[in-house]
Amino acid sequence: MAEPVLQLRGVTKDYGEEVVTRVLFGVDLTLRPGEFAALVGPSGSGKSTLLNLIGLLDRPTEGQVLIQGQDTSKLDDDGLARMRARSLGFIFQFHHLLGAFTAVENVMMPLLADQGYPTPEMRERALALLRAVGLGERAESPPSKLSGGQQQRVAIARALVTSPRLVLADEPTGNLDTGTSVQVFELLRRFNVEQGTSFLIVTHDPRLAERCDRIIEIVDGRIRRDEPVAH
Template sequence: MAKQNPPLIETVDLCKSYFNDGMETPVLFDIDLTIREREFISIMGPSGSGKSTLMHILGFLDTPTSGSYLFRGQKTRVLHDDELARIRATRVSFVFQAFNLLPRTTVLDNVILPLLYHPTIPASERTERGMKAIEQVGLTERATYFTNQLSGGQQQRTAIARSLVTEPDIIFADEPTGNLDSASGIQVMEVLQNLHSKQGRTIVLVTHEKTTAEYAERVIHILDGRIATDTRDFKRNHVKNVKHLK
């Protein structure tokens, strides 16, 4: 049996409800999930299934109502606010459907922005790290462009570079192709796939699109707040309509 990579994320009986005017709205029920280092996982489900809520909890943007969540073996419920903030700044990163870039700012300056809040990276290293991340997404020649001069696909690849610059343990991508045409979506997914296959990045992708989910090795379906299926060793041959990043 092949040796498994160590667990990065573990949840047991994780539940989430929202409360408004004394009314409880349950969203997630009894989520048992282990995500190991170097996995590429897609979480699928229809709108309202709870998939984005689960990602927000795993990425420390929200908290569970009950159950346990361990990050690298540490119980997250006992962490203080400053410890959680440090994890958000240095250990996890996000790519969203909306690119969330500063428009009249260069690609490089957008990419290195998270380093301004990183406690251990000196200013002298920021440009070097930023250019390395930009190279990894195929945008070296556009590092000095303003982001509002880029196509949608290039803007999303800039957002991916920004997610890489802190060298996080895990990247969460929430509907990263949702605002893109099909060709740009393929480019973005090939970038994420290469980051996983060539660099061993741990990636959790949230999507409602089957063809996007199938880039991952493991596909989890969320339905009505529960894990309906969890398929490992998911294989798919993708037709590469875009051969070169432009």
């Protein structure tokens, strides 16, 4: 069986020093290549904290986070940044595009951050992804000239430009209308099927969650439910 893209082993997260608040309680979780999973739960349940740990933006208080078999607790901050850049993609509810740059330049950003300077190959990779999300003709447009749905498609292209094994999507359709939400979801699904990219999607939308292959529900810092979706 293929090595998991993600393993959490007994992950606990505390905040505070004098008054300690435990947000996650010994979470175990495995995601395999090509999985398309939804992470659901009420506000304050620990979803964002869990996503920050998986995204290597924070470290657990106890336990291990393994990305493609590598124990990230052994990495220093530079090592975490390199792994984040090369193995993970991020899509947020608010796309965080840089207004001073064109769509294609925004898509190139993760490659620039990793390599330090632009190359023709980098630009061609970004253009190919913009074409794949239906925005090839808007490559030179700044974000201000794009609709919300178009900006989110640019953000998806940016998340995929490094060919990550795992994409973390935090409410990726949260501020889009229903029709655009469906288009964005179908785009994520297409990359999942065609590229074998694993996705973990945080969502409050039960309809979207039910269209994933697996639902992981977290309540009060513990995984309460983890089961496949019957299609």
